[in-house]
Structures are given as C-alpha cells and as structure tokens.
Amino acid sequence: MIRLEGVTVRYPNGVVGLDNVDLEIPDGQFVVVVGLSGAGKSTLIRTINGLVPITTGSLTVDGAEVSGASKREMRAIRSRVGMIFQSFNLVKRTSVMNNVMMGQLHAIPGYRSMVGAWTKEEKERAYLALERVGIVEKTWTRASQLSGGQQQRVAIARALAQDPSVMLADEPVASLDPPTAQMVMKDLQRINRDLGITTIVNLHFLDLARQFGDRVIGMRDGTVVFDGPGSEADDAVFESIYGRSLTAEDTLPGRA
Numbered sequence: 001m002i003r004l005e006g007v008t009v010r011y012p013n014g015v016v017g018l019d020n021v022d023l024e025i026p027d028g029q030f031v032v033v034v035g036l037s038g039a040g041k042s043t044l045i046r047t048i049n050g051l052v053p054i055t056t057g058s059l060t061v062d063g064a065e066v067s068g069a070s071k072r073e074m075r076a077i078r079s080r081v082g083m084i085f086q087s088f089n090l091v092k093r094t095s096v097m098n099n100v101m102m103g104q105l106h107a108i109p110g111y112r113s114m115v116g117a118w119t120k121e122e123k124e125r126a127y128l129a130l131e132r133v134g135i136v137e138k139t140w141t142r143a144s145q146l147s148g149g150q151q152q153r154v155a156i157a158r159a160l161a162q163d164p165s166v167m168l169a170d171e172p173v174a175s176l177d178p179p180t181a182q183m184v185m186k187d188l189q190r191i192n193r194d195l196g197i198t199t200i201v202n203l204h205f206l207d208l209a210r211q212f213g214d215r216v217i218g219m220r221d222g223t224v225v226f227d228g229p230g231s232e233a234d235d236a237v238f239e240s241i242y243g244r245s246l247t248a249e250d251t252l253p254g255r256a
C-alpha cells in the first residue's frame with residue numbers, strides 16, 4: 001500500500017509540485033495518472049520513489065515512511081520500486097542482458113557486477129524478465145540496435161529483475177508510435193495482473209488512460225481533481241481535469 005497524507009512538495013524555487021495530496025493506492029492496483037503538462041504527475045512519481053523530498057505531510061510505501069528515511073532505509077525502499085522512463089534510460093553500448101542485470105545491482109556486490117560475474121540464478125531471473133516482455137531472443141543484442149518499443153521492453157525487464165512490489169512509469173509510451181504504445185501498455189497491464197505489482201503510469205493520451213486505467217487519477221495544479229475508474233472518465237471528466245476542451249492531440253494518433 002502506498003499512502004500519501006496531506007503531502008505538499010515545494011521546490012526550492014518556490015513552485016508547488018504537489019499541494020496537500022491525500023491518496024491511498026492498495027497493493028496490486030493499476031493506476032493511470034493524467035493531467036496537463038505541469039500538473040504534478042512526475043512530481044508524484046518522483047516523490048513516491050524518494051527522489052523529491054516532501055515539504056509537509058506523510059508518505060509511506062509498504063508501511064515504511066519515505067520522508068526522513070535514512071540512506072539505508074531509502075535504499076531498501078528503492079530496491080522494491082521499479083522505474084520506467086519516457087526515454088528508456090538504457091546503457092546503449094552494452095547488451096540487453098547487461099542492462100537487465102543492472103536492475104539487480106542493489107543485490108549484487110560491486111566487484112561482481114563490474115566484471116559481469118553473474119550467478120546462474122541472477123541470469124535465470126534476467127531471462128525470465130525478458131521472457132515476460134517477449135524479447136528473450138534479443139538477450140545478447142546491443143541495446144543501441146533495438147527499436148524504441150524493444151528498448152522500453154528491456155527497461156521493463158530491468159525493472160522486473162529487481163523483483164519490485166511497485167512499478168512507476170513516467171510517460172512510458174510518449175516516444176513510441178501508436179501500435180507500439182498499445183503493446184507496451186499491454187505488457188505493463190499483463191505484468192500487473194500476473195505478478196500483482198502495484199503499477200502507476202503517467203500518461204497524456206486520454207484514450208489509453210481510459211483503456212488501461214483500472215483507476216484514473218486526474219491532476220491539476222498539484223492537486224487531485226478526479227479519482228475513479230477509467231470507464232467513468234468520459235470527455236466531460238477529462239475536460240474538467242484539463243480545464244479546457246479536448247483536442248485531437250489528447251488521443252493517440254489514428255484512434256480519435
């Protein structure tokens with residue numbers, strides 16, 4: 001369970017990223033967060049991962065208080081939280097296998113990871129993660145030789161190899177073409193359903209939010225302005241979240 005109580009995040013320049021947010025996200029839920037640019041979606045994700053400190057309020061992940069956690073406690077929290085980014089964040093010049101292994105680094109002593117001395121069990125876990133996203137045949141390919149969709153799948157496998165209880169994805173399909181975006185969202189949904197990993201995905205395409213959001217959270221100006229199932233998030237709801245009429249750019253091209 002992820003719980004935010006009265007969480008406010010004020011950046012050093014005075015900008016308020018989150019404004020008194022209360023949220024409870026039960027284990028295993030698939031949550032899509034929507035909102036215009038600047039609404040606070042990334043801040044929410046980075047706060048849950050402890051990358052952005054909260055100014056006031058309380059945030060717990062699996063019962064552990066994130067604010068004020070020691071370095072050691074923070075490492076323990078982060079080791080259970082997988083992150084996926086719009087730009088994939090792979091090390092391009094090395095193999096898919098090495099990239100996925102990096103997901104397990106928190107559990108592998110530095111000297112072994114430096115020389116690539118993986119145990120059979122660690123390799124097995126990496127293969128299993130790659131199988132889950134259907135690209136095990138690319139295990140020894142250099143990351144730079146993969147398509148965007150394949151790179152995002154490697155990033156998902158890297159997060160999975162961490163054996164996370166929570167998966168946070170910040171605009172994971174924003175750089176992908178529409179069919180690939182669908183496939184990557186389906187991968188995340190399947191993994192959520194098969195493994196029960198709590199998943200929070202920031203999206204800006206509202207049709208994807210409706211299709212995949214078992215729960216949709218709408219944000220505006222750092223506050224939660226909608227919280228309900230995707231099936232209830234009709235155009236009027238999105239217009240109220242965005243504070244403006246919808247445009248073609250709000251849907252995945254070709255699906256409006």
Ligand SMILES: Nc1ncnc2c1ncn2[C@@H]1O[C@H](COP(=O)(O)OP(=O)(O)OP(=O)(O)O)[C@@H](O)[C@H]1O
Binds near residue numbers: 012
């Ligand atoms: N490191 C930072 N320092 C100062 N202000 C920031 C920082 N990061 C974000 N902000 C501000 O906090 C507010 C929320 O930004 P955030 O990135 O969370 O929004 P978002 O909904 O994810 O938008 P986008 O999709 O454009 O990233 C914005 O006003 C933004 O300018």
